[in-house]
Every structure is written in C-alpha cells, then in structure tokens.
Amino acid sequence: xxxxxxxxxxxxxxxxxxxxxxxxxxxxxxxxxxxxxxxxxxxxxxxxxxxxxxxxxxxxxxxxxxxxxxxxxxxxxxxxxxxx
Numbered sequence: 691x692x693x694x695x696x697x698x699x700x701x702x703x704x705x706x707x708x709x710x711x712x713x714x715x716x717x718x719x720x721x722x723x724x725x726x727x728x729x730x731x732x733x734x735x736x737x738x739x740x741x742x743x744x745x746x747x748x749x750x751x752x753x754x755x756x757x758x759x760x761x762x763x764x765x766x767x768x769x770x771x772x773x774x
Contacts, residue, residue, distance in 0.1 A: 696721070706720060706721070
C-alpha cells in the first residue's frame, strides 16, 4: 500500500478519531472506505445509473451513530416477564 499524508481541520480530525473509536476501526480504514465510496459513486454516475447497494453499503454511513448497549439483553429489565 502507498502512504498518503493529509492535513485535516481540527474538527474533522476529532470527528474521524471519534468514528474510529466508536466503530473500532482505524482512521486509515475509514478514510480508505470513504475514498472508495466516492470513487464508486463517481463511476456509477459516469455510467449514467447507480448500481443497487446491498444493505451493508446502504447503512454503512450510519455506523457509530447510535448510542447505547450493543445488546439490549445487557439490561435486566428487558428480561421481565420473559418465558411466562
């Protein structure tokens, strides 16, 4: 892989670091994915049509935007009445 250095405004750098923490992925991986997505969008536009996305691609931009437990079963109140 080639290395690229990029200067980011402070606010964007903080956002990127936060996204990396929330998604447990590296900043480099997030930047690569964003560049690939832009390249794919541009390629689809040049063909005159957008290719259908799978669910992972469609919801990919939402990664890390939800707060709370990953599994609601971590809260005992959700077990009230379970199995009755």
